[in-house]
Amino acid sequence: MSDKIKDKSLGMWYLSGILGGVKITFAHLIKNLFSPSERVTLNYPEEQHTYSPRFKGNHILTVKNDGSLRCTACMLCATNCPADCISIVASEHADPHVEKFPVKYEIDILRCVYCGFCEEACPVDAIRMGPEWQIPDLADGNFIYDIQHLAYRPQLKGGIISVVDEQERHQAGI
Amino acid sequence: MVKCTINGQTVEVKEGTTVIEAMHQEGMKIAHYCWHPGLSVAGVCRLCMVEIQGNPRLQVGCNTVVTEGMNINNTSDKVKEAVQWGLDFHLINHPLDCPVCDQAGECGLQDQYMEFGQYDSIMAEPKQKKHKVVDLGPTVVLDSERCILCSRCVRFTTEVSKTNELGIFNRGDHSEVGTHEGTSLDNNYSLNTVDICPVGALTSKDFRFKQRVWYLKEQKTICNGCSTGCNIKVYFNTEGFFRVKPVYNEQVNGYWMCDQGRDIYKFANKQARYQGGKRYNQGQWVTDEAPGHVAMQASKVIAQNKNKTALILTGQYTVEEYEIAIQSFLASVGNSIGIKNIYHWNSHISEINNFDGTLLRGDRNPNTKGLIKVFEKYNIQTQVEDLEKAIEAGQIDTAIVAGPEDLTYYKQSNQKMVSLISALKNIVWLQSTINPELEEKVKSNLFIIPMKSYLEKSGTFINFNGIEQSFRAVTTVMSQALTLGQAIGLMMGDQKAVLPAAETAADHAVKPFVQESRPASQVMAEERKKNEFIYKRGATNER
Ligand code: SF4
Ligand code: SF4
Ligand code: SF4
Ligand code: SF4
Ligand code: FES
Numbered sequence: 001m002s003d004k005i006k007d008k009s010l011g012m013w014y015l016s017g018i019l020g021g022v023k024i025t026f027a028h029l030i031k032n033l034f035s036p037s038e039r040v041t042l043n044y045p046e047e048q049h050t051y052s053p054r055f056k057g058n059h060i061l062t063v064k065n066d067g068s069l070r071c072t073a074c075m076l077c078a079t080n081c082p083a084d085c086i087s088i089v090a091s092e093h094a095d096p097h098v099e100k101f102p103v104k105y106e107i108d109i110l111r112c113v114y115c116g117f118c119e120e121a122c123p124v125d126a127i128r129m130g131p132e133w134q135i136p137d138l139a140d141g142n143f144i145y146d147i148q149h150l151a152y153r154p155q156l157k158g159g160i161i162s163v164v165d166e167q168e169r170h171q172a173g174i
Numbered sequence: 175m176v177k178c179t180i181n182g183q184t185v186e187v188k189e190g191t192t193v194i195e196a197m198h199q200e201g202m203k204i205a206h207y208c209w210h211p212g213l214s215v216a217g218v219c220r221l222c223m224v225e226i227q228g229n230p231r232l233q234v235g236c237n238t239v240v241t242e243g244m245n246i247n248n249t250s251d252k253v254k255e256a257v258q259w260g261l262d263f264h265l266i267n268h269p270l271d272c273p274v275c276d277q278a279g280e281c282g283l284q285d286q287y288m289e290f291g292q293y294d295s296i297m298a299e300p301k302q303k304k305h306k307v308v309d310l311g312p313t314v315v316l317d318s319e320r321c322i323l324c325s326r327c328v329r330f331t332t333e334v335s336k337t338n339e340l341g342i343f344n345r346g347d348h349s350e351v352g353t354h355e356g357t358s359l360d361n362n363y364s365l366n367t368v369d370i371c372p373v374g375a376l377t378s379k380d381f382r383f384k385q386r387v388w389y390l391k392e393q394k395t396i397c398n399g400c401s402t403g404c405n406i407k408v409y410f411n412t413e414g415f416f417r418v419k420p421v422y423n424e425q426v427n428g429y430w431m432c433d434q435g436r437d438i439y440k441f442a443n444k445q446a447r448y449q450g451g452k453r454y455n456q457g458q459w460v461t462d463e464a465p466g467h468v469a470m471q472a473s474k475v476i477a478q479n480k481n482k483t484a485l486i487l488t489g490q491y492t493v494e495e496y497e498i499a500i501q502s503f504l505a506s507v508g509n510s511i512g513i514k515n516i517y518h519w520n521s522h523i524s525e526i527n528n529f530d531g532t533l534l535r536g537d538r539n540p541n542t543k544g545l546i547k548v549f550e551k552y553n554i555q556t557q558v559e560d561l562e563k564a565i566e567a568g569q570i571d572t573a574i575v576a577g578p579e580d581l582t583y584y585k586q587s588n589q590k591m592v593s594l595i596s597a598l599k600n601i602v603w604l605q606s607t608i609n610p611e612l613e614e615k616v617k618s619n620l621f622i623i624p625m626k627s628y629l630e631k632s633g634t635f636i637n638f639n640g641i642e643q644s645f646r647a648v649t650t651v652m653s654q655a656l657t658l659g660q661a662i663g664l665m666m667g668d669q670k671a672v673l674p675a676a677e678t679a680a681d682h683a684v685k686p687f688v689q690e691s692r693p694a695s696q697v698m699a700e701e702r703k704k705n706e707f708i709y710k711r712g713a714t715n716e717r
Contacts, residue, residue: 074273075386090383096307100274100383123273 056116056129059107061151062162069151070162071126073102077118085111086118097166105150109135110143124164178244193235193246194222204248205257205290207264207282207372208324209236211422212429213333216325219264221286223256224248232256254290261291267302267347268373269319277374279387283322302347310352311339311359313433314368314376318350321375327351327367334430335363335532351375362432362534369419370429380436381417385409394421395645396635398490398540398579398628399435401526402533403637406431408439408629408648415439415629415648425641432534441580441627444651446607448624455619465624465656466672469664472602472621476572476665479600480507483572484515484561486591489539490578491658492633493642496548498659498671499576504552506666514554515570517561518545521578521587535638538583540628544636562594573598574665576658577605577612579627592616604661606652626655 032039042049051057062070073090089104119129132155137143151159175186180197187196192215197204207219215237222235227245232253240246247253264283272278304318323342328351331340339357342349353359359367368376390409397404397418404427409417418439420431440446451468453460476483485503487496500516507515520526520542528536539545549555564570573595578584592615595601599619603612606625613622632646656664656672663671 072274073383075389076273079386079388092307092383096305099271099307 051131051133053131055131055133056114056119057131057133058109058129058135059112059118059145059150060128060130060156060160061105061147062126062128063151063159064166065161067159069101069105069126069147070124070164071102071105071122072098072124073100073105074123076121076123077127080117080121082115082117083111083113085109102147105147107145107150108143109145125162126164128160130160176240176242178240178242178246180246181249182247187240191240193224193233193238193240193244196240196246197235197248202248203289204235205261205286206236207286207322208326210326210329210370210429213326213329213370216329219260219322219324221257221260221264223253223260225250225253257290258293261287262293262295262297264322265295266297266299267304267319268322269301271320275317275320275374276377276382276387277320277371281374282372304350308352309358310376311364313364313379314359315379315382316351317375317377318352320373321351322373323349323351324372326370326372327376330363330367330370331359331361334366335361337361340367362434362530363430363532365433365436366420366430378417378436385411385413385416390416391649392419393646393648395629395648396540396643397431397435397438398635399432399438399538400535401489401537401539401542401638402427402535403540403635403641403643404431404435404533405643406435410439410649414443414651426637426639426643427533430533432530432532434534437582438580439629441607442629442651447627447652447655448606448608448622449652450654451624452613452622453620454613454616454622465654465661466664468621468623469656469661470669472574472600472623473665473667475600475619476507476574476602477667479572482570483507483574484517484564484570485662486517486519486558486561486573486575487545488519488521488576488578488584489537489542489545490580490628491545491576492541492628492631493544493548493636494633495631495658496545499662500548500552500554502659502663502666502668502671503574506668514552514556515564516549516552516554517556517558518549518554519558519561519575519587519591521584523557537638538580539578540637541635543638543640544634544642547636558591565594565598571599572602573600574602574662575604576625577603577609579606579625581607581609588612602665604656604658606655623661624652624655625661626657627651630655631657 064070073088075088075090078086078088085108087104087106088102090100091103093099093101114129116129118127135143176189176191177184177186178196179185180200181202183200185196185200187199194204194206194209204222206222208216209222217234217237220234223232224235224238225247226233226238235248268283272284275281278284306317306319308316308318310316325342328340328342331337339353339359339361340351341354343352344350365378368378389411391411392407392409394405394407397406405421405423406418407421408415409419416439418436420427420429422429450462451465453463453468453471485499503516504514520537520539522536522538525536526542575591575595581588588609588611592612596616596618601616601618602621602623603609604623604625606627629648630650630652634642634644636642660671
């Protein structure tokens with residue numbers, strides 16, 4: 001291969017590109033050293049980026065005023081999910097006006113593509129995509145989020161209240 | 175015959191046909207709730223409006239008999255408007271809780287709204303509150319708010335089950351379906367009301383909340399609950415079978431089936447089945463073996479006891495299986511001593527002619543007639559009594575038993591059979607469902623070979639009336655399980671028995687991808703169309 005390049009001066013053609021790159025790197029190094037406020041990178045994890053409130057991160061199951069799950073186990077989210085990562089087992093609720101509720105609601109977060117279709121399908125604002133985006137964990141099983149994690153993890157401080165209120169709905173007669 | 179014109183098309187129908195029936199015969203669409211081909215005409219939903227030339231007012235199609243030269247139309251704006259307003263009235267007090275309603279996906283309200291409605295409601299009043307989750311009986315739950323008061327369920331209990339448990343109480347928008355004082359909806363046909371309820375007002379306790387209907391596939395087959403052999407469809411997905419519904423067959427079951435037949439799917443689900451072959455030898459269990467392997471092991475002991483091997487058959491297998499099984503049995507061992515050592519085991523021999531007046535028969539085997547027919551062909555006339563005698567006389571020391579699929583009705587009979595044969599030297603037991611009695615009692619050399627349930631194989635049942643009904647496999651639950659023919663074949667030393675039937679040149683011919691060339695197990699989108707409530711009824715008369 002190499003003996004095809006006979007002319008030694010032609011073999012140095014890449015040097016100018018490398019030197020150009022080194023120049024840019026050093027220019028940034030000097031800039032960052034002397035004016036830290038203009039840095040484009042963060043000192044993660046001490047510093048963290050704040051995302052837009054519309055960011056689609058880890059799921060949250062909302063709750064009613066009394067703290068019970070808002071979800072009606074209609075399985076529309078599971079039907080809509082393109083990654084097929086939501087699994088729900090429904091059961092009969094003691095209150096006839098609630099009727100149906102999930103005894104199991106699991107999201108396999110490693111299969112989730114964060115498309116937000118579940119949020120969109122839900123008729124009662126029971127599932128939302130929250131602002132959290134970190135999912136690191138140790139064991140495989142921890143990536144399957146259950147009701148306890150989705151609705152009552154410590155970060156949610158007792159649960160996020162759904163905008164759809166059962167009482168109001170019943171008064172309005174719908 | 176009467177000639178009339180419907181939507182510009184000339185139609186010829188039998189005398190006395192109603193407009194709605196005529197339209198279904200022609201496969202035309204017409205909205206309706208209260209009319210059901212298996213019930214009397216009530217004319218209460220006012221949705222089947224048609225315009226008849228010469229008549230200034232719209233008429234209900236279900237209660238108008240076609241007369242000569244009638245010019246009928248249900249596509250005019252006048253009809254469309256009437257149907258739309260009819261629907262709006264039905265929806266005034268409807269809670270629209272489709273997300274929690276089990277009927278969603280196969281609901282008459284949803285379907286007809288999409289087909290004929292599609293408007294915004296202009297009702298401003300609050301909705302009428304009624305009872306939710308009313309326990310009507312052991313099988314059915316009622317949600318009064320969802321009920322559209324079509325009275326199908328009430329007519330069913332008066333006309334078909336003749337038990338009269340249901341009625342409509344109160345007046346106007348306070349009307350509610352309910353059971354009469356002191357009764358509950360408790361008869362052997364109660365679940366048919368769930369099928370005919372066009373909305374989600376009546377739901378089955380067994381199926382409630384188990385699955386959304388759009389996750390299920392359906393496939394037609396025959397019920398193996400009794401010798402009536404009702405035509406049914408089973409609903410299933412990868413998690414198993416979930417429910418059973420009747421399919422219309424004029425000669426066998428009409429539109430209905432009994433509640434006992436609704437349970438047949440449970441015996442085919444994994445939880446009830448032998449997951450692998452089992453052997454018991456000198457006080458030790460060997461479990462989780464491939465069924466074929468157990469059969470091969472059994473074939474060794476059978477080969478040593480050729481003259482003393484008996485084959486005991488229940489009426490729960492298909493005609494095709496009996497043919498192969500008896501043939502290979504006779505060819506190899508059964509005939510060697512000049513006696514045909516094959517016996518018919520029927521649990522309900524004394525009740526075989528019992529009949530509940532509607533569908534359910536005392537003979538709980540789907541294919542008793544089929545077994546008898548094959549027996550006749552090979553000139554075998556033995557019963558369990560003959561087996562008892564033969565065992566007493568010491569003529570038998572190896573028994574091959576093709577056990578029943580559903581043990582519910584074989585409970586006592588199973589105990590008797592197990593104690594009868596438990597003293598024998600070798601027992602080969604073929605069954606799909608787990609048989610704890612057998613495993614407990616038998617202390618001799620035992621082979622248990624898992625069978626395919628009837629939902630996993632194609633074949634023919636002959637019902638009490640001699641009607642031959644063929645069905646095809648619904649799906650596979652236990653891929654290793656054997657059919658009766660395969661198991662007996664293997665035990666008789668024919669190792670080719672488990673291979674699929676020889677392929678012909680036709681199987682290899684390149685076929686164009688058209689509907690006819692699809693594999694038998696493939697369910698097409700049209701077949702799953704939940705809108706059959708509107709589209710298909712006239713053509714196939716289902717539901
Ligand atoms: S975000 Fe998308 S992929 Fe993830 S659970 Fe929801 S629907 Fe499924
Ligand atoms: S989260 Fe919403 S869409 Fe999903 S099952 Fe619950 S109520 Fe239905
Ligand atoms: S419960 Fe169902 S079948 Fe009975 S009247 Fe109401 S809607 Fe009709
Ligand atoms: S009557 Fe017999 S065949 Fe019909 S559904 Fe009932 S058990 Fe099945
Ligand atoms: S179907 Fe004719 S009135 Fe109901």
